[in-house]
Amino acid sequence: MAQVIPVYHVLVVSALLFSIGLYGAMSRRNAIGILLSLELMLNAGCLNLVAFSAKWGPTFTYQTFRAQEDVSSPVGQIFVIFVITIAACEIALGLALIIAMYRHHRSIDVDNLNLLKW
Amino acid sequence: MILLYAAFGDSLVMTMYRAYIHQPLENFANNYTAYFLLLPESIVLGTAVLLLVLDLIKPNRDSLKAPVVAIVGTLISLSMVYYTQYLTSRYFNPALGQYWGGLETIDPFSLFLKSIAFLGVIFAILMSIKTRLPRKHTGEYYSLLLFATVAMTFVVSSSDVLAIWIMTEFVSLTSYIIVAFNKHEPRSVEGGLKYLLLGAISSAFMLYGFSILYGYTGTTNLYVMKTILIQSAEQVTNPIFVLAIGMFMVGIGFKLAIAPFHTWAPDAFEGAPLPVAAFIAVTPKIAVVAVFLRVFLLGLANVAVIWVPMMIGCAILSMVIGNLFAIRQNNIKRFLAYSGVAQMGFVLMGLCAAGVQSQSDPNAAIKSLGYNAMLNYMVIYAIMTLGAFLIANVVKFHTGSEDFRAYRGLFQRAPASALTMMVCLLSLAGIPPTLGFSAKFFVFAAAIAKEMWLLVIVGALMSVIAVFYYLRWIWVMFLVEPEDSTLILPSRLHRLSMILPIWLLAFAYVPFPFVGGTIAKWIYDYAAGAYFLTINVYFGS
Numbered sequence: 001m002a003q004v005i006p007v008y009h010v011l012v013v014s015a016l017l018f019s020i021g022l023y024g025a026m027s028r029r030n031a032i033g034i035l036l037s038l039e040l041m042l043n044a045g046c047l048n049l050v051a052f053s054a055k056w057g058p059t060f061t062y063q064t065f066r067a068q069e070d071v072s073s074p075v076g077q078i079f080v081i082f083v084i085t086i087a088a089c090e091i092a093l094g095l096a097l098i099i100a101m102y103r104h105h106r107s108i109d110v111d112n113l114n115l116l117k118w
Numbered sequence: 119m120i121l122l123y124a125a126f127g128d129s130l131v132m133t134m135y136r137a138y139i140h141q142p143l144e145n146f147a148n149n150y151t152a153y154f155l156l157l158p159e160s161i162v163l164g165t166a167v168l169l170l171v172l173d174l175i176k177p178n179r180d181s182l183k184a185p186v187v188a189i190v191g192t193l194i195s196l197s198m199v200y201y202t203q204y205l206t207s208r209y210f211n212p213a214l215g216q217y218w219g220g221l222e223t224i225d226p227f228s229l230f231l232k233s234i235a236f237l238g239v240i241f242a243i244l245m246s247i248k249t250r251l252p253r254k255h256t257g258e259y260y261s262l263l264l265f266a267t268v269a270m271t272f273v274v275s276s277s278d279v280l281a282i283w284i285m286t287e288f289v290s291l292t293s294y295i296i297v298a299f300n301k302h303e304p305r306s307v308e309g310g311l312k313y314l315l316l317g318a319i320s321s322a323f324m325l326y327g328f329s330i331l332y333g334y335t336g337t338t339n340l341y342v343m344k345t346i347l348i349q350s351a352e353q354v355t356n357p358i359f360v361l362a363i364g365m366f367m368v369g370i371g372f373k374l375a376i377a378p379f380h381t382w383a384p385d386a387f388e389g390a391p392l393p394v395a396a397f398i399a400v401t402p403k404i405a406v407v408a409v410f411l412r413v414f415l416l417g418l419a420n421v422a423v424i425w426v427p428m429m430i431g432c433a434i435l436s437m438v439i440g441n442l443f444a445i446r447q448n449n450i451k452r453f454l455a456y457s458g459v460a461q462m463g464f465v466l467m468g469l470c471a472a473g474v475q476s477q478s479d480p481n482a483a484i485k486s487l488g489y490n491a492m493l494n495y496m497v498i499y500a501i502m503t504l505g506a507f508l509i510a511n512v513v514k515f516h517t518g519s520e521d522f523r524a525y526r527g528l529f530q531r532a533p534a535s536a537l538t539m540m541v542c543l544l545s546l547a548g549i550p551p552t553l554g555f556s557a558k559f560f561v562f563a564a565a566i567a568k569e570m571w572l573l574v575i576v577g578a579l580m581s582v583i584a585v586f587y588y589l590r591w592i593w594v595m596f597l598v599e600p601e602d603s604t605l606i607l608p609s610r611l612h613r614l615s616m617i618l619p620i621w622l623l624a625f626a627y628v629p630f631p632f633v634g635g636t637i638a639k640w641i642y643d644y645a646a647g648a649y650f651l652t653i654n655v656y657f658g659s
Contacts, residue, residue, distance in 0.1 A: 007333075018322075018326055021322070022319075025315075025319055031311070031315075034315055035315075035318075038315075038318045038319060038322060041319065041322035041323075041326070042321075042322050042325060044322075044326060045322060045325035045326045045328070045329045046325075046329075048326065048329035048330065048333060049329045049332060051333070052329065052332050052333035052336075055333065056333075056336040075280065075332070075337070075338050076329075076332060078280070079280050079283075079329075079332075079338065082280065082283075082284050083283075083325060086284060086287045086291075086321075089287075089291055090287075090291065090314075090318050090321075093291060093294055093295065093314060094311075094314055094315070094318070097294070097298055097307060097310055097311045097314055098311070100298065100301045100307045100310075100311075101307050101308070101311055104304040104307060105304075110311075110315075113308045113311060113312060115304060115305050115308050116305060116308055116309060116312070116384070116385040116388050116389060
């Protein structure tokens with residue numbers, strides 16, 4: 001049996017990733033920079049899910065809870081595939097809106113979004 | 119074809135049932151016959167796709183074709199909701215509400231909220247007919263509304279964090295597009311972009327929270343999660359677990375626009391076309407409240423010690439910030455956005471009361487007054503907010519303005535509209551003869567029964583402030599001379615759709631004062647009943 005990386009190591013990486021992403025999303029003025037930071041935050045969640053999926057193994061699922069048969073269903077990894085899809089949609093939509101914004105302001109600096117206040 | 123289905127579909131299911139009758143019901147519920155329960159969703163989805171195709175084939179911009187197709191599709195699936203209820207009660211074991219590997223739970227609770235979501239979208243479509251939208255993409259607009267509705271019907275029946283996350287994202291993604299639908303209007307794009315950036319951050323928070331919950335319990339299914347948390351009750355004060363619930367609160371709080379996370383709401387509402395603002399003010403919030411109920415009262419019911427204090431904080435902040443900021447708003451959409459933030463504070467008050475229960479009975483939270491008061495409040499909130507947006511739409515259509523000044527002397531210009539607006543606003547303020555009073559009454563009753571005095575006192579104070587700013591709008595409609603005294607004649611469509619909220623709000627309460635109110639009673643009988651048979655079965659109580 002090969003040496004397995006303990007789950008805590010992955011958790012630390014994902015926590016760092018999430019914090020960096022959050023910092024970027026808060027401090028960036030460039031809309032595309034914010035989208036990139038968002039991607040980091042989502043990937044931190046994905047990393048967590050994969051790590052925990054490895055920790056729990058593939059058998060601890062809804063089906064085995066109902067004690068019918070020993071079905072292999074790695075929930076965490078499937079979750080990650082969905083997350084990647086949704087993240088792609090979000091980025092596509094974000095870029096579309098950024099283009100629409102560029103047409104109005106000739107810039108993608110979010111400081112220009114100042115028409116609506118309080 | 120639908121009629122044929124209505125006639126023969128039932129016997130078809132009956133045949134399938136006979137074929138499987140010698141098998142355990144559990145297998146039966148997990149095989150393909152369960153897809154009959156997806157009829158409402160599939161019909162709306164089909165209508166949405168049909169609208170897109172129709173728009174491509176023959177882009178007939180100004181005709182009524184697209185909205186009529188959308189309304190017919192929604193009405194058919196609304197009837198299918200009741201058909202589904204009949205199916206579940208008759209052919210499926212109601213105690214086995216979970217289908218598709220536990221991703222979705224079809225129970226009276228979800229069917230009830232599905233029908234409310236369909237009613238909300240019908241209102242939004244009716245309002246959109248008389249709104250000036252970009253002429254190029256009318257079909258797309260209606261199909262997006264329907265896509266959002268499909269997502270909401272899935273959200274209200276999700277019982278797995280995987281399904282909850284994906285489907286709330288689906289709701290949000292469609293909402294971002296329809297908020298920024300007037301893409302040639304800088305405000306609309308700005309509202310949409312702010313909504314998208316903040317919404318995406320919130321969903322990342324929610325995902326991180328869910329991933330920790332999954333890591334802690336090893337499951338994504340809420341029913342299983344509840345069992346596991348019952349077994350490991352002494353470990354729940356683990357700080358990691360507190361972090362997970364906190365992050366989930368941040369994420370879902372954004373979607374519900376409760377107080378520290380409400381900043382997107384006024385901007386998105388002001389930027390959005392008026393019917394879209396009405397839509398996202400009501401239907402996604404109902405779906406998100408369903409998520410709150412499922413996650414907090416089902417999955418995390420045993421760790422109420424952790425989330426109730428957070429929830430109390432959010433409720434108080436929502437009531438204070440929502441009410442104080444609503445005072446100075448002069449744009450009807452921003453005003454209703456802040457009033458929505460405040461109203462959500464009262465909804466959370468019901469949730470806090472429902473959370474504090476004895477741990478011996480796993481179903482105590484669901485039988486509680488707080489749970490019913492909360493659902494009751496959401497339905498009444500939907501009616502009053504849609505009613506207020508309806509009149510705002512009439513005024514916008516005839517005067518082209520959403521400003522406070524456009525409402526000067528509205529009573530002299532359009533008496534029926536002004537009266538409807540008055541009933542809706544009085545109801546939002548919670549003045550006794552209206553339905554809004556019964557909503558607030560039950561929420562306060564639930565909180566007082568649990569002795570949450572801080573919440574009750576803040577809620578009472580904020581209700582007084584609320585009366586002030588709702589009356590400010592009523593005052594300007596009735597007691598100020600209009601600048602321009604030409605009569606406003608709402609179209610027949612507007613007049614027809616005004617009838618529903620005013621009758622419901624003003625008179626639905628009258629027959630049963632204080633006993634329960636008609637709607638509250640109905641919800642209690644309908645929604646509270648079988649949602650929890652499921653828990654009984656799983657937890658052997």
